[in-house]
């Protein structure tokens with residue numbers, strides 16, 4: 001099977017190369033924003049959007065026009081790639097998978113991608129990469145690059161430049177080992193497995209929150225664009241980078257452990273985007289628990305559930321396993337022992353006690369067991385082609401609609 005993998009390194013560019021990379025990132029941002037403004041105007045006038053080919057034609061015009069002739073100094077493929085990114089953002093918006101694309105700001109995810117492997121040269125023994133209009137650049141060689149180069153992305157974060165080299169290689173079809181497991185994602189525990197294992201909450205943001213707030217306050221007291229303001233801004237960015245790194249590290253470690261030890265992982269299909277949206281409530285129906293919800297949503301984003309799921313998905317595929325998403329119905333209120341469904345089974349946030357049979361267990365473990373059962377049921381009917389039976393909770397003690405806890 002083919003495996004796609006990205007290898008990321010810190011670049012060691014010369015001063016001139018750094019200036020060039022800033023210019024290229026700026027050119028990509030300019031092209032993205034100008035094309036987005038155009039598409040937005042078309043959208044607001046009810047006109048059809050321009051396709052990728054149409055946008056590329058415009059790009060050629062811009063590169064040839066005297067006002068924006070500087071665009072011609074940037075490599076053309078990354079500029080076209082930017083238009084492709086915009087096209088994808090637009091498609092995602094119309095498919096209701098994402099919100100309307102936003103304009104890019106300077107210093108916010110500065111990056112550009114070389115999509116054509118023929119233009120990229122890699123000198124592995126000397127740890128150098130050749131990129132069009134930049135020349136050879138050394139990178140900090142921390143691990144070996146495996147496979148054929150597919151594309152290269154350059155980005156800046158926390159004042160440093162990085163190169164992400166995506167490769168493709170043939171690997172043997174792996175044989176998964178371990179059995180099936182269900183996962184309950186939560187606030188008090190980041191993840192609880194149906195076998196009782198659990199992972200501590202990821203509070204990296206909380207830990208750095210005070211430092212971040214102080215740095216942001218210090219920055220707001222400085223005169224904008226002064227030297228001290230720039231220094232304070234760099235500090236804020238450094239803390240952001242640190243938070244991001246800690247979070248990524250934790251998610252990777254956890255998803256690697258879970259995916260290496262299980263052939264099948266079942267997880268709740270949580271609509272994180274919907275949960276975030278509902279926090280504010282509406283003007284006609286203001287929510288009383290806005291503060292609580294806002295805190296919960298912050299935690300959801302903080303803990304990167306979506307990112308965790310994404311990682312589980314591809315790591316399981318690497319190991320020959322499967323990820324199965326199940327609808328979160330009654331998973332927290334169903335007794336794994338007698339299948340009795342009641343909100344009363346859940347007396348506190350952490351304790352599950354069945355009112356029918358007296359079964360007692362940690363509530364998160366119960367959730368994970370129910371997720372696993374729902375996953376098994378889903379698997380079975382996908383194989384037989386039958387209609388999905390109600391997995392968690394077949395009989396109910398009340399007629400209230402199912403509510404998620406929290």
Ligand SMILES: [Zn+2]
Nearest residue numbers: 335338354357
């Ligand atoms: Zn029971």
